[in-house]
Amino acid sequence: MPALDAQAILDGRRPGRHSVGLAVTMAFSVVCLLGGLGFDLFNSGTDVVPALLLAFAPVPLLVNGVLWLDRLEPEPARLLWLAFLWGAGVAVALSSVLNTLGLVLYTLPTFGAERGYYISAAVGAPLVEETTKGLVLIGFLWFRRREIDGITDGISYAALVGLGFACVENVQYYVQGYLDAGASRLLEVFFLRGVVTPLLHPLFTSMLGIGVAVAAMSRRRLTRVAAPLAGWLGAVVLHGVWNGSTGFGSTGISIAYGFLLLVLIVLLALMWLDRRRMIGTIARYLPAYTGTGLVTEGDIAMLSTMGGRRRARRWADRAGGRQGRAAMTDYQLAATELALLHWRVEHGIAAPDWPLRRDGLLALMHVARVAFGRGARPSVPPEWIAGSAPPSGFVREEAPTWLPYGGGREG
Structure with missing residues (x-):
């Protein structure tokens, strides 16, 4: 007699069958990631090595923190990998191209250098980056709706997308800091981006993750459309608030940081409530099987x-x-x-x-x-x-x- 394929049952797929589309998307994400890192290596030479080490050093701790929050009903590993790789590969590549085109073709010619760079950072980058990061979440909603059982799942997927994006984006910032002023500047940038604000991109994208989760758990067609749109808008606004705060000096940054910290606390509270809901489902539905x-x-x-x-x-x-x-x-x-x-x-x-x-x-x-x-x-x-x-x-x-x-x- 055949043995059960436990992982296939838990993942909700037929034993022995794997998604070709999932494999192709993951491979494409890896190609984009390697291509981006190769581009950095070509332009910066060996200077990129310390930047790579610092950028990837916090990743295991941060990823495990996200997985720990979702340990009651963990998501399939292949989808978690795809979320991270999409953020680190496809989202970074698309954002780099689109941000550059927007800057060169529109904001700089229209607003000039100083104002153009600020508008690009405060408006253009949030629009582009939250869209490119969010595409994979919309894909999960469309093709893997059954895997999203609550807000915690949406936040977990979104956080991994954001962590992947932030990791590779940090490489570019660290390289630039090293080229500008050597190791001291590199460590300063690492402290700011890798220690003080490592959760910004996960936090932004989690807004769309919540929207996707609400859509996945709703029967209403309007909600299935409006919730992801509202989540995307929330991600763009939070991203814009942070980037825009840099134009108001340390006071603006401090206020924005405090506001985003409150948002993070609210997210953690929502995940706790979602866990309570899942525990409630266990008490509600499993007693029916005690007779078996x-x-x-x-x-x-x-x-x-x-x-x-x-x-x-x-x-x-x-x-x-x-x-x-x-x-x-x-x-x-x-x-x-x-x-x-x-x-x-x-x-x-x-x-x-x-x-x-x-x-x-x-x-x-x-x-x-x-x-x-x-x-x-x-x-x-x-x-x-x-x-x-x-x-x-x-x-x-x-x-x-x-x-x-x-x-x-x-x-």
Whole structure:
């Protein structure tokens, strides 16, 4: 009997099948990234090396911070990679070309040098860059709507796009600083862009991420159009506020920085509320499956707190080793996805093939429960993989009660 492809089930795709369009887009993004870095290397020679090191140094910490915020229901790795690579490759390349053309063909001839550069930075750059960054988010909304289960998902994708963009854009700023005044100026620019303001681009683009998430979770056609437009406008305005503040000296920059810090706090609060909503879906929809033996009251308590999930994975690791831990992780993710799927069904936004996804998640939960203490992933009947409902008389699997480990609900 064939074994379940756990990752395919969690990603909502057919086992063994991958998106050609996704692969091509990712490859194109990589080509744009390498081309941009190669251009910098050609123009600046070895001076680009310290700039590259400083630009990429904070990236692992920042990316892991974004992933940590979305750890309750993490997104498919391939889409997260695409978001980052699009920002670092395609968005940077398109923005560089369009910003330069706008500057040379319109703002400089129209407004002169000093005023033209300021208008280009405060108006032109926000319009261009938030559009090029946002294209991939619109693509996710169009082609991967089922992957967006809440505001947290939209913010996570948008933040990774922004981090990729900021990383490569910083290379150019660091190189220029080094060429202007050597290592001291390079470190000064790094402190300003890499330490003080590393989250600006993620923050701007998160506005569109929220708009895309609202559109993905709505049945109304007007909302599906208006929400992304409103999000894009919000991204442009925030970007313009920051760039425009530079024309008002340190006072203007300080006020803009404080305002954007408040926006960041609001975003974090929205993500916390979204997590509460997702936990609520677990408590609302999973009790219906207690009669199958796939879910117990203890499981629901465990799934409702990050600490309970973590302790359950540690238990599975002690009981079944690395594969036991992987099985517990699969169970937790599948159960969360099942609850969110029922939420989408109730709100009328689930894909027509949602029963197939439900049955695949149930099959994965069954296999994972069997594997908790055995250190292996057993096979399951082929009809489960094909998407038919699990047999009504399947054996109820015994599993540990998680109440002592899970505690109460997320506080």
